[in-house]
Amino acid sequence: xxxxxxxxxxxxxxxxxxxxxxxTTYKASLQLVENVNVGDYVLIHTGFAxxxxxxxxxxxxxxxxxxxxxxxxMLDEEEKxxxxxxxxxx
Amino acid sequence: MKYIDEFRNxxxxxxxxxxxHHVSKQEIRLMEVCGGHTMAIQRFGIPSLLPENIxxxxxxxxxxxxxxxxxxxxxxxxxxKEDVILTTYGDLIRVPGSSSTLEKExxxxxxxKIVYSVLDALQMARxxxxxxxxxxxxxxxxxxxASASAILTAEKEQLKNFYILSAHKVMPPAMSALIxxxxxxxxxxxxxxxxxxxGSHIYEPLAVTFKVGCVISGFEPVDLLKSILMxxxxxxxxxxxxxxxxxxxxxxxxxxxxxALVEEIFTERDDWWRGLGILPNSGLSLKEKYSHYDAEKQxxxxxxxxxxxxxxICGEILxxxxxxxxxxxxxxxxxxSDPVGACMVSNEGACHAYYRYRRLEL
Numbered sequence: 001x002x003x004x005x006x007x008x009x010x011x012x013x014x015x016x017x018x019x020x021x022x023x024t025t026y027k028a029s030l031q032l033v034e035n036v037n038v039g040d041y042v043l044i045h046t047g048f049a050x051x052x053x054x055x056x057x058x059x060x061x062x063x064x065x066x067x068x069x070x071x072x073x074m075l076d077e078e079e080k081x082x083x084x085x086x087x088x089x090x
Numbered sequence: 091m092k093y094i095d096e097f098r099n100x101x102x103x104x105x106x107x108x109x110x111h112h113v114s115k116q117e118i119r120l121m122e123v124c125g126g127h128t129m130a131i132q133r134f135g136i137p138s139l140l141p142e143n144i145x146x147x148x149x150x151x152x153x154x155x156x157x158x159x160x161x162x163x164x165x166x167x168x169x170x171k172e173d174v175i176l177t178t179y180g181d182l183i184r185v186p187g188s189s190s191t192l193e194k195e196x197x198x199x200x201x202x203k204i205v206y207s208v209l210d211a212l213q214m215a216r217x218x219x220x221x222x223x224x225x226x227x228x229x230x231x232x233x234x235x236a237s238a239s240a241i242l243t244a245e246k247e248q249l250k251n252f253y254i255l256s257a258h259k260v261m262p263p264a265m266s267a268l269i270x271x272x273x274x275x276x277x278x279x280x281x282x283x284x285x286x287x288x289g290s291h292i293y294e295p296l297a298v299t300f301k302v303g304c305v306i307s308g309f310e311p312v313d314l315l316k317s318i319l320m321x322x323x324x325x326x327x328x329x330x331x332x333x334x335x336x337x338x339x340x341x342x343x344x345x346x347x348x349x350a351l352v353e354e355i356f357t358e359r360d361d362w363w364r365g366l367g368i369l370p371n372s373g374l375s376l377k378e379k380y381s382h383y384d385a386e387k388q389x390x391x392x393x394x395x396x397x398x399x400x401x402x403i404c405g406e407i408l409x410x411x412x413x414x415x416x417x418x419x420x421x422x423x424x425x426x427s428d429p430v431g432a433c434m435v436s437n438e439g440a441c442h443a444y445y446r447y448r449r450l451e452l
Contacts, residue, residue, distance in 0.1 A: 001153045001181060001438060002232040002283040003126050006093035029209060031239045032348040041093055043286060043339055046179070046229075047207025048236045051286045051345055055091050057337040061308075061316070062096055075112065 004045040006053055009038050019044060093338070097310030106315040107139045114322045117143045119274055121410050123265060124281035125152035125438025126309050132447040134311045136318075144318065147410030148443075150264050151281060153228045153257075154181045154436035155408060156363040160395040161228075161257045162187035166195055167391035168224050168255065174389075175201040175218060177211035178226040185435045188396040208240040208254075215244070215252040224385045227254040232283040234258045234374060235348035238355040241376070241383050255385040256375050259361055262292050263372035267363075269300045273409055277303040277321035279314070282336045287352075289344025293332045301330045308336035355380055364432065365405035404431035407440050414444040421445060 007019035012030065019028045019042065029048045030036055042049035122128060128148045131137065137146055150156045166187050169176040176192070183192045183204060196202035201221075205211050208225055215223040227237040237254055244252045261284050269275060280293055285306045293304035303324040307317035317335040324330055334340050352374075361373025376384045401419050406412040414420050414433070424430040426442055433439035437446075 001125055001179070001229050001436070002281060003438075004232065004283045004286070029207075029239065031243075032235050032345065032351065034347055041091070043283070045232055045283065046236050047209045048239065050232065050235070050283070050348065051339050051341075053093055054338045058091055058093060058096070061312070061335070061337065062099075062102070075108070 002045070004043040004050060006041050007044045009036060009040050009042060009049075012036070012038060017042075017049065019049070094310065097308065097312040099312060102312050103139075103315060106312065106319060110139075110144070110315065110319050110322060111141050113319065113326060114141055114144055116325060117145070118276045118322060118325050119145045119147060120277045120279055120318060120321055121147040121149045121268070121275045122279040122281075122307075123149040123151040123261060124279075124284065125155075125436065126283065127151065127279055127281070127307065127314070128440055128443050129438055130309045130311075130314060132443040134314070135447075136311065136314055139315070140318070144322065147275070148407070148413075148440040149268060149278075149410050150363060150365060150408040151261075152433070152436050152438040152440075153230055153233070153259060154185060155404065155432040155439045156259070156264075156365070157182075157185070157228055157257050157432070158362045158364065158395075159187055160362075160393060161255075162192070163393045163395050164255060164386075164391055165192060165224075165226050166190055167393050168385060168389060169195045169200040169202050171222075171389070171391075173220075173222055175203060175214055175221050175223045176226065177203050177205045177214060177223060179206075179228070180204045181436050181438075182226055182228065184429065185432050186429070188394065208236050212240055212243060212249070212252060215249050216247075219251060222251050222253060224389075225252070225254045226257075228257045230259055230261055230281070230284050231287045231352075232281075234352050234356065235287060235345070238348075238351045241355050241380055242351065244383060245380070253383050253385040253388055254376070256356070256373075257361075258356065258374040259363070259372055260358070260374065262295070263369040264363055264366055265293075265296060266300070267366050267369050268409060269296070269302060271366075271409070273411065275302055275410070276325050277305065277330070279317050279321070280304040280306040280332075282306055282308050282313075282340065285334075285336070285340045285344065287345045287348050290332050290334050290340065290342050297330050297332050303330040304332045306332075306334045306336050306340050308339065363408075365408035402431040404433045404441075407433050414441040417441070
C-alpha cells in the first residue's frame, strides 16, 4: 500500500509532472513536494510525488563498499591467525 | 544513479551478510511494520541469509489487513446506492465483508471502480456531475496526504459530488501497543515511506520509553540488510535509538508540506485495528470544517457486521505472535484466489507473501 517507486521528472506543467519509470511515462502531481526540477528523481506514490530523492545520500549508502575493505582485511587476518594456531597445535 | 539496481548489488549484499554473521551474538527479534518490507523480505529471501539468532517478525503494516470488516460493509452499503460511484484502490476489492466483497458487488452491476490514484476519483466526479463519487480512503501516513490534497482540490473547484470514507491510520500507536501487550520486540525495521512523510521523530518515544531501537529502512536488499545490521549493532552495544538508513528519501523533519496539508484536513480519532482492537488517536477523520466531503456523515448506510471467521488467525499474525504456516486454514481453505482473511487478500499481507514466495518450504 505504501509502495512508492523512484521516477525521473521529464516535464513540469504547473502542479503536474510527466515522470519516467523504466521508460514508461506517467502523470504525477507535484502538490506535495517543493523545489522539484526537470531531471530530478522523485518517489511516486498513488500518483503523487512524495519526496525528492537525494543523490548524494544514495551514493553515501553505497559507499559501504569502502568501509568493507577494512572489515574484510580484519576478517582475513583473523582467519589467518586461526589457521596458524591450528597448525601450531598439530 | 537509478535508485534500484545499485541497491541490489550482489557483492555488497554478500559483504553485509558476512558482517551481520560476524557482529550478531545475542538472540534478537526484529519486526517490520510495513507491507512493502514484508514483501521485499520474502521476495529477496532475506531470512535465509541471516544467522539463526535473528528472528524477523511481520507486524500490522498492511492497511488492508488491519482495516475492520465493518469498514468494508460500509463501502458495500454505499456501492448499493443508485447514485453512487464507489472508487477504491485495487487492494480492497476482494477483502471479504460480512456477506459480500466489492468485487462481487461490481459483478452484480454496482458502480465499483478501481483507481490507481485519488486523482482519478476526482476526475470521475468532474465527469459525472449527476452522480456522487465516494473514494475509499485507506492507508497510513504515506497515503493520507494524497487524500488531503484531493479534498483541497475539490474545495478549490467547488466540486459538490466528491466524498471520502476515511479509514486512514497512523503507525506509532500500533507500534507502541504491541510492546505494551508484552510482545518481545528488540527492534523495529521502521517503515520507509511512512517516514518520508512523518520524519524520524515519531519513533523517539519507542526508543526512549520502551528502549526499542528503530531503524528507518529502504526496500531493496542492501537497504534491508544494512538496517538489520544497524539494529543488531544497537542491541549488541545496548544503545536503542532511532536511526535512518533510508537517507536518500527520509529527512529528520519529513515532508513538511505534506504534513501541513494533512493537519489542515484531518483530525485524530480512536480507531479499530485487526488484532489490536481500539487504539487511542490511531485513526484520522475529516475535520468538521470539511464534513461536506465526509461520506460517513453525508450518507445513510445500514450496516450489519458479523463477527470475524472462526479459525482465521490474522489477528495473531498481525501481532507477530504467530506466522502464517501456523494457521490451519493457510494454503488449504485460505489462498490468494479464495482468501478467508485480509492477510491473504492483500499482496502485502504476511500470508500472501508467504504463499507466494515460501509455499514450497512449508
